[in-house]
Amino acid sequence: MKSTLSSILVGCVVALALPWAHLAVADAAPDSAIRYVALGDSRATGSLHDPLSIRDGCFRTADAYPQIVADTLRAESYVSRACAAAKTENITEKTQFTITGPQPPQVGALRPDTTLVTVSIGGNDIAWSSLVEPCYTLAPGLDANCRSDATTAQRMNDALTVLGPKVSATLAAITEKAPAATVLLVGHGGIFGDRGCWPYIPTSDADAAFVVQFFVRMNSALADAARSNGAYFVDVAAAAVGHDACAGSDLRWFEGLVPRSFTMPLHPTHEGLRAMAALVVATRP
Known part of the structure; x- marks a missing residue:
């Protein structure tokens, strides 16, 4: 019983x-709340439609792709530390000096409870625009033939050799500061297509295609760095085919050496920033 x-x-x-x-x-x-921090260079700061963007020295504006991502995902919190002219060292350890004062290392914005980080970096480390300058011509119809220049090829090779380790170290530092965060590394490219269009992309068609291949290699180095650090790579260049700086105003995601809008030369337009934000959201697991 x-x-x-x-x-x-x-x-x-x-x-x-x-x-x-x-x-x-x-x-x-x-906790499903999104606590988002954006890091990087001028590709993440927005276009220059807002003259007041100069006020923080970094040229951050309301149409920056990270802001669009934050709005789309309805992030609980969002902060951008992206700054024009930033290099990998300005994310990890080195103060960046701007016209309005010093900007501390960007990783200082990360917290253990940060859940999402986007990173746009690497272009300033290798000064990519200077690497393609030998491809430019002084008049339409000319061919600089940079694709056959051994010096140009060597400079590109040397730059890409050091890029991967720098970006990899940056991603490792981000993960250390925000171990629970999903990290997305946003790729380069998209400005150049398979043809020139002087003076916007002042190259021959053959040299424009050569520059495209340089960005293919650059993105390969970035993708490898992302993969080795548990980050996700956002392939902007692949999605931007047909939207390069030579495209019509209704298709163009980037401006060329001579911009046709309130956009910095060789940077994404307002439409391009929206496209980049959509790619980030689509890549996020």
Whole structure:
């Protein structure tokens, strides 16, 4: 009888406990709030439609792709530390001096509870625009033939050799500061297509295609760095085919050496920034 009574009491206790156990599990569900930090260079600061963007020395504006990402995902918190002219060292350890004062290393914005980080970096480390300058011509119809220049090829090779390790170290530093965050590294490219269009892209068609291949290699180095650090690579160049600086105003995501809008030369337009934001959202797991 005692055994039967004990069994009944235990059964009642378990039955009563189960609903509370269920609630306890529900209460302990993972926090789904998005706490987002954007890091990087001028590709992440926005276009120059807002003259007041100069006020912080970094040229951050409301149409920056990270701001669009934050709005789209309805982030609980969002902060951008992206700054024009930033290099990998300005993300990790070195103060960046701007016209309005010093900007501390960008990783200072990261917290252990940060859940999302985007990074646009690497172009200033290798000064990519100077690497393609030998491809420019002084008049339409000319061919600089930079694709056959050994010096240009060597400079590009040397730059890409050091790029991967720098970006990899940067991603490692980000993960150390925000170990729970999903990190997305945004790729380069898209400005150049398979043809020139003087003076916007002042190259021959053959040299324009050569520059495209340089960005293919650059993005390969970035993708490898992302993969080795558990980050996700956002392939902007692949999606931007047909939207380069030579495209019509209704298709163009980037401006060329001579801009046709309130956009910095060789940077994404407002439409390009929206496209980049969509790619980030689509790549995010």
